[in-house]
Amino acid sequence: MSQQTSPKLGCDIDGVLYPYIATLCRYAETISGKSLCPHPPFYDLVKSWGITMDEQQQAHLKLFSSAPHHHAGAPLVGAPETLWALAEAGVEITYVSRRATYTDSIGGDFKNAVGMTGEWLHEWMPPGEMVFVDDKREFRGHADLMLEDNPAEAAALREAGRTVWLLKQTYNLEAPGPHYEWGGLELASFLLGERTETDRLVGAGR
Numbered sequence: 712m713s714q715q716t717s718p719k720l721g722c723d724i725d726g727v728l729y730p731y732i733a734t735l736c737r738y739a740e741t742i743s744g745k746s747l748c749p750h751p752p753f754y755d756l757v758k759s760w761g762i763t764m765d766e767q768q769q770a771h772l773k774l775f776s777s778a779p780h781h782h783a784g785a786p787l788v789g790a791p792e793t794l795w796a797l798a799e800a801g802v803e804i805t806y807v808s809r810r811a812t813y814t815d816s817i818g819g820d821f822k823n824a825v826g827m828t829g830e831w832l833h834e835w836m837p838p839g840e841m842v843f844v845d846d847k848r849e850f851r852g853h854a855d856l857m858l859e860d861n862p863a864e865a866a867a868l869r870e871a872g873r874t875v876w877l878l879k880q881t882y883n884l885e886a887p888g889p890h891y892e893w894g895g896l897e898l899a900s901f902l903l904g905e906r907t908e909t910d911r912l913v914g915a916g917r
């Protein structure tokens with residue numbers, strides 16, 4: 712990897728940084744009246760939880776209806792420390808997400824979702840451009856690596872020529888890897904090569 716330009720990471724938000732399913736689970740339980748597992752076996756929550764599409768969408772809209780609801784979700788353990796260490800070592804991060812476009816597509820407020828996302832990222836994560844798309848393949852920016860949790864999106868991105876790692880989740884264990892867990896040193900090694908000082912910084916966040 713070239714040392715002349717900054718390494719670039721394209722980072723998904725939900726299921727990679729934000730605890731989307733654990734947070735959504737609380738609203739989906741209230742709406743459906745069912746007790747739901749926060750560690751679903753499939754990416755498809757309708758299938759995993761035995762709820763209706765309408766119940767899933769209502770839960771999503773509830774989550775994105777107000778900043779306090781949304782901000783109750785603290786980041787996945789190890790994610791902020793790792794991203795801050797990478798950023799301080801010179802990695803440029805672009806946050807690539809479907810969350811605002813999806814919210815808009817089911818009757819929610821695109822701008823609100825963008826605003827909440829910006830506030831939440833500002834609270835926890837290093838600065839970086841936010842890109843909201845319908846399909847991750849619409850992202851045209853350079854990324855040496857993209858980090859994703861959705862196995863179908865990972866496969867589509869790879870088919871489009873991207874290098875993609877999966878953030879390890881119960882619903883993507885069967886999908887082709889690599890699978891990454893926050894705190895692991897592989898991300899820094901891949902993006903930064905021999906910059907061992909960063910390995911030390913990232914390792915300190917484990």
Ligand SMILES: [Mg+2]
Nearest residue numbers: 723725726860
């Ligand atoms: Mg995701």
